[in-house]
Amino acid sequence: MELRGQIQDIGHRARKAATTLAGVDTHVKNRALMRMADRLVESVASLQEENEKDLKRAKEKGLSSAMIDRLTLTQSVVDEMADGLREVASLPDPVGQVVRMWKRPNGLRVGRVRIPLGVIGIIYESRPNVTADAAGLCLKSGNAVILRGGSEAAHSNKAICAILQTALKKTGISVDAIQMIPMTSREAVHEMLRLEDSIDVIIPRGGEGLIRFVAENSRIPVIKHYKGVCHIFVDESADLDMAERICVNAKVQRPGVCNAMETLLVHQRVASTFLPRIAASLQESGVELRGCPETLKILPHIRKAESDDWDREYLDLILSVKVVKHMAAAIDHIQKHGSMHTESIITSHYQRAEQFLRDVNSSCVFVNASTRFSDGHQLGLGAEIGISTTKLHAFGPMGLEELTTTKFIARGDGQVRE
């Protein structure tokens, strides 16, 4: 069969599986998730054998040690995948939940009920653990999934997917509920992005290049976030001890992720007090600072920020620092340079806290907390399938609920329209 036909066939089987999966009871799905977890742990040896093939190729291709690290299926990575699946089993099932129900004047009882989206397409890069994580979340939310991982993890992904499918056997859930596009060519992704009749939404997970490629080539709606240029604004009324603690956490705790702080905005009235101490703390942790002219007056030894620094997602131990006149200037800067991801204000001023929460147009807006909390687990969604920085369907971290939609139901006793 030709490539197009093969990919279409995967789509048709996913659509069919989704139709029955929508009605499967929670305990059946949970049992399947637990079996998936058990099978992964039992299969560490064979998984590592397949993983070895990917690692060998990665080393031959001279991939960076960070990349090879992400690619490696250690015992603990496999255990974490299994734990992730067990955790998803323990979360409440959103499907069938009656979000609201009300009675109309004519006696019609109208409600909105959560239903799965249908078929989710996940396109991702190097980490093979996404295979199990995404499959688990889609299954629990009643969706069929079509996975397309990076070519560098092809053997590992295929092996994980095969184990998950085996675990579905005899559970009453179709094995077609979890499928993978095994072809590694870019043409295969193109064909996947044309399955508008079989896939309801595409979620790309990876670098900006991947996400732009998917967004520009997909006929299917895409839920996406390009980058996270997150800001912290230290207000004049901030508790500076707290500000220091939060800023260090937001920049240093894990600099390579999208919810790390990239730009620090400091109110001019506290700049001369706060900047020397935060600079000392951050430099102690190896952070390179790049400052605006006002910052340089206080911290003359740091590098000058260039105009493109304000738009950069460093994903590294680098921070741009700007002194602002007042909160309005901070919010303006965020509107202009932010990525609608996550911003936090450190303040002890009631009105300014409230105004920041209201006026900042990002998917996560915090007061006196680290930007690093912008994460499905940390915010209490239980799990995270991805994050959206566009407003349609979902905005911010996405959990199980964001993999569903609602339909209207109405229970009548003969109502007709006048």
Next chain:
Amino acid sequence: MELRGQIQDIGHRARKAATTLAGVDTHVKNRALMRMADRLVESVASLQEENEKDLKRAKEKGLSSAMIDRLTLTQSVVDEMADGLREVASLPDPVGQVVRMWKRPNGLRVGRVRIPLGVIGIIYESRPNVTADAAGLCLKSGNAVILRGGSEAAHSNKAICAILQTALKKTGISVDAIQMIPMTSREAVHEMLRLEDSIDVIIPRGGEGLIRFVAENSRIPVIKHYKGVCHIFVDESADLDMAERICVNAKVQRPGVCNAMETLLVHQRVASTFLPRIAASLQESGVELRGCPETLKILPHIRKAESDDWDREYLDLILSVKVVKHMAAAIDHIQKHGSMHTESIITSHYQRAEQFLRDVNSSCVFVNASTRFSDGHQLGLGAEIGISTTKLHAFGPMGLEELTTTKFIARGDGQVRE
């Protein structure tokens, strides 16, 4: 300025207006809506003058009397527009509503708050009243709107839009919150559909042709419904008096709309009793029936349904009729031929009612009620901006809430991530 530049300028102004509109208090928006209503009523004479130009051209072009009807701004049409705006003023403001708030183990108080989508693009056909309706709903939900009506109503739409903008003056809301693309060329729509940085969502309202054109040419997410092929299934246990009343209502009360019944499915056990009486009732109302072979055995004088009849949205006094073996066959038929719009079961059987509600994959699923209730007003949303038969963002009738999304807020007191 060139066309592209002019359209981009409209987009930029809308984006700017949206930024401030998001924070405008409800009573300011309500006052603006009331003024818009008053100004429309005061301006009937000048509106009708402009409308006359459209009507003259429509008659010259030989448009159908139904089309001319829809185009005509009578006193009562203008009054209805004004009443619509006043009704929107009376509805609760979704913006700022805290959907949910919870506390994390570390004390962080996390919530989800409704915010406007930003800028909505509405592309519509002949009815000029959509201009006021859509502008009112977008304003109330804190969104800027860019309207693009059909060329046949160009003078009327322009006049209505100018009145609405005048009403915004001195309210504190930017007049750029309501804008219209005045150019009537199709190229102007193409340019509008490229404003992915300025428009957050496009809602097309009109025939299938318009909607397909928009969906295929837009770089912006589109919320759409192609057609409504709505079904009623009369179960063997149905109260046949009720079934007759509902079927007549669903087919006859307003046959030209998307929530009218297009196909009647009848359980074989009641076919010989029910079909003769429903046929008599419907034929009395001038409905033409087209039957499957089983139906023809009972109603030998009606026309045979061709295979494409099951997929047709007649929007007319025509009904296709099929006898089915059992409910599962009815649901199969709906899956295959339905448009995920609205389906209703008439039954007195508890389990079958529940199963139908659960298993039918449409945006509205009813028990013992007319499909005609599939409408924002009728379901209690207060108003309707459109209907979606795709699952992303909204599914079914869309009210004010569907013109919003939520952002995460978190109130902390120094939390950092471990």
